[in-house]
Amino acid sequence: MGNPSQANRDGRPGEPAGARVGPGGSVGGVSRFYVTTPIYYVNAEPHLGHAYTTIVGDALTRWHRLMGDDVKFLTGTDEHGLKIQQAAEAAGTTPQAFTDEIAPKFRAAWERLNIAHDDFIRTTEPRHRTAVVELLQRCYDAGDIELDTYSGWYCVGCEAYYTDDELIEVDGVGNHCPIHRRPVEHFEEENYFFRLSRFEDRLLDWYAAHPDAIKPSHRANEALGLIKSGLRDFSVSRTTVDWGIHLPWDDRHVAYVWFDALTNYLSAVGFGDDTQDYTEWWPVDYHLIGKDIIRFHCVYWPAMLMSAGVEPPKGYGVGGWLLVGGEKMSKSGGNAVNPLDLVDDIGVDGFRYYVLAETPYGSDGDFTYDGLVARYNADLANNLGNLAARVATVVAKKCDGVGPAPRPDSPLAEAAASAVAGTTAAWDDVAPSKALDATWSLIRATNSHLEANEPWKADPGPEVDAVMGDALEALRIVSILAYPAVPETSQTIWERIGLDGDVVDQRVPDAVAWGGYPGGVPVVKGDPLFPRIKA
Ligand SMILES: [Zn+2]
Structure with a gap:
């Protein structure tokens, strides 16, 4: 095993002073x-x-x-x-x-x-x-693992036993695995069993005390349903397998896959x-x-x-x-x-972005190439990519390529605050599609803001500077909020609008408060972030 600290170094932040955790607990x-x-x-x-x-x-x-x-x-x-x-x-x-x-x-x-x-x-x-x-x-010491004899139908593909009524017929022949549709084998073996049946009340009590433990909530109902329908002891060992971890008290047995995994x-x-x-x-x-x-x-x-x-x-x-x-x-x-x-x-x-944004977490999604292209073009090429490109183009033409500072009382400040609140709440709820929708609400608001003001038609001056400073500040906030989904793009935008350092080192919520864009920094256009894909 390689040194885990070498893995994906660039995805992790540097260690800002004060965030380092010393031995024995958290700091600050x-x-x-x-x-x-x-x-x-x-x-x-x-x-x-x-x-x-x-x-x-x-x-x-x-x-x-x-x-x-x-x-x-x-x-x-x-x-x-x-x-x-x-x-x-x-x-x-x-x-x-x-x-x-x-x-x-x-x-x-x-x-x-x-x-x-x-x-x-x-x-x-x-x-x-x-x-x-x-x-x-x-x-084992707690008395919850005990030796017993098991006989039943076993699917090697599932590494699981099935009862008679769970098996299916395939081409008129019975005793097939319902998942793999191939014949199961009749096994009889001495197994150690974990006495799951003893834990029904304890599990129900725990979930009652932790009602938000499983997200989304409809999946919590599924888990509770499984517990309430009655718990069967399950086998935690095999003597028929050698590739695994042997039980510490009985070397003939190897730990069953789920206990191991x-x-x-x-x-x-x-x-x-x-x-x-x-x-x-x-x-x-x-x-x-x-x-x-x-x-x-x-x-x-x-x-x-x-x-x-x-x-x-x-x-x-x-x-x-x-x-x-x-x-x-x-x-x-x-x-x-x-x-x-x-x-x-x-x-x-x-x-x-597609896999995070397309399907509400917890629901099944339909992954199609057409769907991938449609969402890419709509949200990335036409919305985020277009915003970044048009801001850089107008700043080049009307502001000599230098990004102006935002207005403290910008009409976009409220949209930004709302995007921050929505994004934060959704990540807190393990709801990536909602988080990205909240983040993209600021992109949409900024594009509308530009279309309403048409700075590309106006003469250079304080009016154009104000509109472009607001748009740059919105882009700065977007590059932080969108970072979990599109980290490379976020960093690219960050650099193109003239900001120093790395997005990964920004700290929410301070870094996404309105007004952080300094102004007076160079803005460059660069290649399209998301070239349109022909459907
Ligand atoms: Zn199977």
Whole structure:
């Protein structure tokens, strides 16, 4: 494992004086903000589904860096289990060599998408083994893991058992997995079980005391429904798999994938090893997940933690699926789109903006190339790109290329304040599409302001200077507010309107208060930020 501090350095802020966190706690009211994506299973290469959750996490954590929080954004890869063992065998290699080949593809994809994760965990790392062993042992010592015999229908693709009535017929033949549509196998094995059934009341009490833990709220109802419909104990070990972490008290058994995988969120903060790191960062602020893994994250995981005497996660952001032609984007569905291919067409920021803005977080979205182009042209080419270009053009022609200062009592000041409030509230609510709509409201207001005043038709003078100073100030504020979604573009605008330093080092809310544009600085036009794409 490489040094995590080397990852995506440019996405993180410098360390302004006073924001540095010393040992033993926070300094100067800096709060910690810990966010995770699921770890991605290395049986497939990175696809749009992975990219979606990871971009949401990246944008959310970039916003919190602007807020001055001390942020930890974790992603990584899930590398154990029967599927990997079998895939490695099929490829004529060892599981370790197999995972060593795939994991870097995720790192490369995140680099391409300008993901500023602070840590990338692989479940084959020693620090992860330490945490899994510690968590297993604590649950075992608490009496919540017990040996039992399991027999049932098992799908290797799902790594899960199915009951008779969950199986489907395919071509007139019964006993097929409802997801993979292939035959299941009848297994009978001695397993250790986690006694999830004992946690129903404790989970319901916890969610009652933390009603906003799951966002958006309709996904919270789903989790509560799962708990109220009755909880079944689940198997946490296998004797049929060797590629994994062996139980500390019974070496014949290997930890089952979910118990292993979920623990990554603790491994990355030193659980079972570095008490100081762990107490500083846990509990996590948000696990960002897809709606298909609510059961594991919002039911199994907090119960496992309660058993072990660990605080449950503070929150969850549950996203829907980005559907392509109505189907979930996945390798087994055969419709995987490699996000990197689309980035070549639309640019990194164009791609990031589309997936954040198009679909309200928590709902399913329909990912289409036409939709991508339409939104790119409307919001980026015609709105933001056009605003930046026309401001620079008018400043060049009417203000000798020097940006004037804004008016304190500008008619745009109110639109800016409202955009700041809306953007802040929406990021706080893990609602990227709402946040961007609020940010874009200032872009729309500024374009209208220019159209109402038509400074390109007026003679140079104080009137034109006033209008252009206001527009430049709006652009300055936009470049900060839009930074979580389009970080490269934000920095480019920042520099073109003559500002020093980096957007990432600006601090909300002070930096987005009206009046920060100094005036008297050079404004340059540069190439189009978002050249129109022909539909
Ligand atoms: Zn299956």
